[in-house]
Amino acid sequence: MDKKIPYKIYLSEDELPDQWYNVRADMKTKPAPLLNPATHQPVTLDEMSRIFCTELARQELDNDTPYIDIPGEILDFYKMYRPAPLVRAYFLEKALDTPAKIYYKFEGNNTSGSHKLNSAIAQAYYAKKQGLKGVTTETGAGQWGTALSMACAYFDLDCKVYMVKVSYEQKPFRREVMRTYGADVTPSPSETTKVGREILAKFPGTSGSLGCAISEAVETAVNSEGYRYVLGSVLSQVLLHQSVIGLETMTACDKYGIKPDIIIGCAGGGSNLGGLISPFMGRKLRGEADYRFIAVEPASCPSLTRGRYAYDFCDTGMVCPLSKMYTLGSGFIPSPNHAGGLRYHGMSSVLSELYDEGLIEAKSVEQTAVFEAATQFARIEGTLPAPESSHAIRAAIDEALRCKETGEEKTILFGLTGTGYFDMVAYQKFNDGLMSDYIPTDDELDKSFEQLPKV
Amino acid sequence: MDKKIPYKIYLSEDELPDQWYNVRADMKTKPAPLLNPATHQPVTLDEMSRIFCTELARQELDNDTPYIDIPGEILDFYKMYRPAPLVRAYFLEKALDTPAKIYYKFEGNNTSGSHKLNSAIAQAYYAKKQGLKGVTTETGAGQWGTALSMACAYFDLDCKVYMVKVSYEQKPFRREVMRTYGADVTPSPSETTKVGREILAKFPGTSGSLGCAISEAVETAVNSEGYRYVLGSVLSQVLLHQSVIGLETMTACDKYGIKPDIIIGCAGGGSNLGGLISPFMGRKLRGEADYRFIAVEPASCPSLTRGRYAYDFCDTGMVCPLSKMYTLGSGFIPSPNHAGGLRYHGMSSVLSELYDEGLIEAKSVEQTAVFEAATQFARIEGTLPAPESSHAIRAAIDEALRCKETGEEKTILFGLTGTGYFDMVAYQKFNDGLMSDYIPTDDELDKSFEQLPKV
Numbered sequence: 075m076d077k078k079i080p081y082k083i084y085l086s087e088d089e090l091p092d093q094w095y096n097v098r099a100d101m102k103t104k105p106a107p108l109l110n111p112a113t114h115q116p117v118t119l120d121e122m123s124r125i126f127c128t129e130l131a132r133q134e135l136d137n138d139t140p141y142i143d144i145p146g147e148i149l150d151f152y153k154m155y156r157p158a159p160l161v162r163a164y165f166l167e168k169a170l171d172t173p174a175k176i177y178y179k180f181e182g183n184n185t186s187g188s189h190k191l192n193s194a195i196a197q198a199y200y201a202k203k204q205g206l207k208g209v210t211t212e213t214g215a216g217q218w219g220t221a222l223s224m225a226c227a228y229f230d231l232d233c234k235v236y237m238v239k240v241s242y243e244q245k246p247f248r249r250e251v252m253r254t255y256g257a258d259v260t261p262s263p264s265e266t267t268k269v270g271r272e273i274l275a276k277f278p279g280t281s282g283s284l285g286c287a288i289s290e291a292v293e294t295a296v297n298s299e300g301y302r303y304v305l306g307s308v309l310s311q312v313l314l315h316q317s318v319i320g321l322e323t324m325t326a327c328d329k330y331g332i333k334p335d336i337i338i339g340c341a342g343g344g345s346n347l348g349g350l351i352s353p354f355m356g357r358k359l360r361g362e363a364d365y366r367f368i369a370v371e372p373a374s375c376p377s378l379t380r381g382r383y384a385y386d387f388c389d390t391g392m393v394c395p396l397s398k399m400y401t402l403g404s405g406f407i408p409s410p411n412h413a414g415g416l417r418y419h420g421m422s423s424v425l426s427e428l429y430d431e432g433l434i435e436a437k438s439v440e441q442t443a444v445f446e447a448a449t450q451f452a453r454i455e456g457t458l459p460a461p462e463s464s465h466a467i468r469a470a471i472d473e474a475l476r477c478k479e480t481g482e483e484k485t486i487l488f489g490l491t492g493t494g495y496f497d498m499v500a501y502q503k504f505n506d507g508l509m510s511d512y513i514p515t516d517d518e519l520d521k522s523f524e525q526l527p528k529v
Numbered sequence: 530m531d532k533k534i535p536y537k538i539y540l541s542e543d544e545l546p547d548q549w550y551n552v553r554a555d556m557k558t559k560p561a562p563l564l565n566p567a568t569h570q571p572v573t574l575d576e577m578s579r580i581f582c583t584e585l586a587r588q589e590l591d592n593d594t595p596y597i598d599i600p601g602e603i604l605d606f607y608k609m610y611r612p613a614p615l616v617r618a619y620f621l622e623k624a625l626d627t628p629a630k631i632y633y634k635f636e637g638n639n640t641s642g643s644h645k646l647n648s649a650i651a652q653a654y655y656a657k658k659q660g661l662k663g664v665t666t667e668t669g670a671g672q673w674g675t676a677l678s679m680a681c682a683y684f685d686l687d688c689k690v691y692m693v694k695v696s697y698e699q700k701p702f703r704r705e706v707m708r709t710y711g712a713d714v715t716p717s718p719s720e721t722t723k724v725g726r727e728i729l730a731k732f733p734g735t736s737g738s739l740g741c742a743i744s745e746a747v748e749t750a751v752n753s754e755g756y757r758y759v760l761g762s763v764l765s766q767v768l769l770h771q772s773v774i775g776l777e778t779m780t781a782c783d784k785y786g787i788k789p790d791i792i793i794g795c796a797g798g799g800s801n802l803g804g805l806i807s808p809f810m811g812r813k814l815r816g817e818a819d820y821r822f823i824a825v826e827p828a829s830c831p832s833l834t835r836g837r838y839a840y841d842f843c844d845t846g847m848v849c850p851l852s853k854m855y856t857l858g859s860g861f862i863p864s865p866n867h868a869g870g871l872r873y874h875g876m877s878s879v880l881s882e883l884y885d886e887g888l889i890e891a892k893s894v895e896q897t898a899v900f901e902a903a904t905q906f907a908r909i910e911g912t913l914p915a916p917e918s919s920h921a922i923r924a925a926i927d928e929a930l931r932c933k934e935t936g937e938e939k940t941i942l943f944g945l946t947g948t949g950y951f952d953m954v955a956y957q958k959f960n961d962g963l964m965s966d967y968i969p970t971d972d973e974l975d976k977s978f979e980q981l982p983k984v
Contacts, residue, residue, distance in 0.1 A: 250956055254913065452709055
């Protein structure tokens with residue numbers, strides 16, 4: 075071990091960031107504006123505020139303020155589970171026999187099991203401050219729903235979660251954690267909403283999708299007095315809150331003289347990747363430093379690597395604003411054999427713009443290779459990773475092995491977003507040799523692209 | 530918040546203990562010796578070494594050495610998940626409106642989900658150092674088996690786990706985590722051992738017990754070339770390894786001027802309680818400080834509060850050494866409605882002796898009250914606690930509420946041994962209002978005591 079770098083770097087509480095960083099402020103080309111789905115005009119704060127909490131809508135539309143104060147109540151809550159450690163993967167380096175130095179920022183040390191809590195508590199706080207009764211949301215793999223349940227329990231807010239039906243059935247314990255925190259969990263599509271009933275009528279027996287669950291949650295929020303809708307990824311406000319990951323990481327790196335060459339994160343809607351890279355990207359945009367950023371997505375849901383950069387619906391019911399993003403089409407549903415999250419059809423408009431400008435690379439990986447990396451990592455580094463996080467592990471191991479070939483001593487940093495305790499059905503499938511890969515065909519994607527709105 | 534005490538105290542790596550503390554060295558009356566079950570004579574190192582790794586047998590018999598160096602390989606592994614934070618429960622204090630100060634040492638930030646890894650890695654290390662091929666063990670709630678699987682994966686040792694059948698069935702995901710770490714998991718009683726076959730013949734349809742799983746694991750170890758048996762609790766060597774919990778806690782307390790009045794831990798076999806209190810008990814035994822120690826056990830398995838202090842079998846098959854301990858009789862099996870661990874019939878001989886001398890108090894709590902405390906804690910402090918740990922939470926909350934009545938500003942410290950991610954079946958039962966309590970009758974216990982050996 076390098077005596078100068080501890081196995082785990084924990085910042086002290088007074089080193090924690092007290093402002094979020096808004097990477098949009100440093101982007102020359104701002105992400106394209108959200109559009110009203112009916113008028114195709116940029117959405118106004120007033121329109122946004124019917125769906126979202128007003129302060130969150132304001133953050134969503136703010137492309138200019140670089141730093142936003144984190145309210146004291148949120149800072150207090152962050153202290154319950156933050157700082158998250160920046161871990162030097164000494165054991166993994168040794169096992170791979172690589173000259174690369176590998177670090178990971180571990181966000182799994184909280185009951186939601188992921189980084190999602192960083193934005194959940196912020197969104198719950200603003201909902202409470204606005205005097206709301208509760209919030210509605212959707213959840214896929216379940217980390218976001220769990221995080222929001224925890225945040226709502228803390229602020230004594232009502233929490234209604236629409237959980238993608240396949241996850242609801244495959245992850246009954248996720249549902250139970252949410253219930254323990256007092257949330258109301260409904261499998262989606264459901265009979266409780268108009269959009270849910272329509273989808274059930276059109277596709278009886280559907281296993282659901284995030285896009286559909288979003289539509290149900292939005293419908294419920296809009297029709298319930300004192301409720302707003304909240305979302306755990308994709309949105310620019312979420313990336314803002316998640317910047318706490320990157321800010322802590324950067325402080326730790328600067329403190330110990332760590333200079334990452336490559337920064338890797340898994341990418342579904344972009345919340346973790348965006349949060350981790352934001353402050354580093356800021357430095358790159360301001361010309362202060364350079365980094366390679368790699369977004370890793372599932373080959374079965376390849377929005378960056380095979381999607382179109384276009385305006386699309388954020389939800390199946392087409393009630394949300396249109397967003398310009400890399401997308402597979404709002405009707406795209408990953409193959410049922412796809413385990414875990416990262417199953418959203420689109421990508422954060424911020425990350426989409428940065429990717430389009432060539433500031434971020436993207437690669438897709440197949441899930442058997444992901445679970446191989448996950449198992450290897452678990453046995454060597456101890457922590458059982460979430461399938462989503464393991465996409466980043468796969469890419470980090472591949473980069474480290476490339477360094478072994480070339481002899482380069484690169485510094486690789488990746489986001490370990492969460493733990494896999496609620497993903498044992500998928501691990502069992504892998505352990506039993508029953509996991510397979512599915513890559514959508516070009517024809518499938520072309521058909522899905524036909525649904526893109528004409529904007 | 531008290532600005533001087535952070536929400537979470539993390540020691541730096543150079544503050545971590547590099548020696549374990551052996552509380553037996555400071556005990557005036559040593560725990561009674563283990564006896565050979567056939568001869569009723571104190572077991573020798575040679576006899577012990579047929580079952581246990583030689584170095585571990587040596588530690589088991591060592592009542593005199595106060596400090597034992599932690600080997601470097603174990604220290605390295607500890608750094609993967611230690612230091613464990615000492616948390617100030619600011620939010621719980623506020624919610625209870627108590628003048629008491631509440632702290633907890635949180636041992637759940639690792640994939641085993643509990644403190645068990647502290648001893649698992651030590652036992653795996655000594656097995657590897659002895660050149661063994663593998664180890665066998667039993668597991669009840671599953672934390673120990675998971676911890677041992679992780680430790681064996683790290684040292685590339687074979688790991689055979691006998692898992693109490695009721696847990697094997699109720700916790701398939703625990704089994705799957707162990708498999709992910711490469712362990713071989715068998716539900717107990719099984720057909721793979723003589724003792725298992727006998728128990729199955731005598732009690733067809735039995736849901737198993739820890740005592741039975743121990744017998745199977747010991748039989749397999751003794752009959753397999755290059756294998757030894759390892760145990761996750763009860764033994765004095767385990768308390769020695771677990772002293773790392775108490776040593777870290779004491780260093781953190783001393784550093785911040787925290788003086789606990791009451792130290793609380795849940796107690797099944799005693800591994801967590803013994804580890805947490807050992808160094809504090811050392812101070813008490815040496816007359817340097819005074820503390821109240823409270824062992825909290827389930828009312829359904831009340832070995833300290835209602836057991837006999839007598840020599841008893843450690844396992845159902847009666848192959849292990851006899852231990853003098855507080856016991857309910859080796860045939861005692863908690864009611865099937867008992868959720869979670871803490872289901873062993875006996876108690877650490879070290880803790881038994883300390884309890885007998887009045888140096889430790891004990892109380893028993895009913896499981897519905899435990900799950901009430903668990904849910905309250907989860908919603909207020911964020912972390913979803915293991916049912917076992919929640920026994921300590923219950924007692925800590927009760928003490929804090931007592932302080933509220935009396936106005937005393939006591940400092941209460943408890944061990945939060947782990948997380949409840951694999952206990953959602955039990956939480957669901959509680960959430961659905963289907964959980965009930967069972968307290969064994971005096972007649973039941975008297976009948977069980979009849980099986981105590983005549984020593």
